[in-house]
Amino acid sequence: MGSPAIAILGTGSYAPAKVLTNDDLSKQVDTSHEWIFTRTGICERHIANDEETTSFMAAAAARIALADAGLTAADIDLLIVATVTPDMQMPAAACFVQNLLGVPARAACFDVNAACSGFIYALDTAWAMLASGRYRHALIIGSEKLSSVVNWKDRTTCVLFGDGAGAAVLGPARGTAEILGTRLYAEGTHTNLLCIPGGGCLVPEPAANPEGPQRAIAMKGREIFKIAVRGMEQATREILAGHNLTPDHISCIIPHQANLRIIHALALYLEVPNDRVFVNLERYGNTSAASIPLALDEARRSGRIKPGDLTLLVAFGAGLTYGSALVRW
Ligand code: UT7
Secondary structure (H helix, E strand, O other), X not given: OOOXXXXXXXXXXXXXXXXXEHXXXXXXXXXXXXXXXXXXXXXXXXXXOOOOOHHHHHHHHHXXXXXXXXXXXXXXXXXXXXXXXXXXXXXXXXXXXXXXXXXXXXXXXXXXXXXXXXXXXXXXXXXXXXXXXXXXXXXXXXXEEHHHOOOOOOHHHHXXXXXXXXXXXXXXXXXXXXXXXXXXXXXHHHHHHEEOOOOOOOOOOOOOOOOOOOOOOEEOHXXXXXXXXXXXXXXXXXXXXXXXXXXXXXXXXXXOOOOHHHHHHHHHHHOOOHHHEOOOHHHHOEOHHHHHHHHHHHHHHOOOOOOOOEEEEEEEEOOOEEEEXXXXX
């Protein structure tokens, strides 16, 4: 007998109420709505307040996903949070979320750090653990408070990122819905292109040299752009080929929401019309690990995903990591 079919049973998302527009940013750094919008497609992003920690936002998204799945926290025996902005270095954000939700002590709770590919990495991990038969219901959450690691004086990065969370509940398939495949990749030769150099054991904070690397995002945007398009195209083509499918079989592609030009370049290379690619980054900016589950939840709730549809999730991020997932609804 093969592994049991595992499906996404419910989704949810959360974004802080506070919105920071491009015009607001142009009062803080030397930038403009015109530059940000034409180079990225972003118009505004949500910014968390002091109470809205990564675990707070994760728990808020998770409650909606649990209700959508018709389950409660008591049903969960696996909880994975994908994040690069945990509340603390330790313990894991997943343990904070467990406490907020009341997930039982018999659950395995841990974080994954694959940056913007984190949700795909969490999906792959949870799927494998559920398919093993040793766990029954998983909660996987991408949650980020990137505003806490942005250098608000650096116009080349501060205009790109936002805060938010998205969650999915995984469990035994109930109908046609099923997770069909995942592909994960990493190129550790490119760790220098996107990183938070300070705050780890290499450069502990407070840094001895205040002019040195800080606990803030440092990025080589132009280099990442090219690898992002190439990596996401590879992750898409290889997963589709593995299932004898072509891009035409996919009714909705949900890509990591970093830059509209990256998304449109991917669509062009795959020869997919832009209207089959879901985009919401104009309202959220890049929310790293939260980006795909936030977009997935919006796509489902807005009717862009219907029962029986094939959806492809595809991401890239720091590492550099990239990956894809093929999901039937
Ligand atoms: O989840 C992964 C996260 N990272 C990414 O996705 C990054 C991928 N890369 C990108 O999205 C793009 O490379 C950026 C949006 C980051 C930058 O766009 P670009 O078209 O590659 O611009 P650039 O870096 O080549 O900069 C062009 C010019 C520069 O000025 P000069 O040297 O030509 O005089 C920058 O200094 O734009 C300037 N610039 C800005 N001007 C106004 C950079 N940031 C800004 C800004 N406002 N915010």
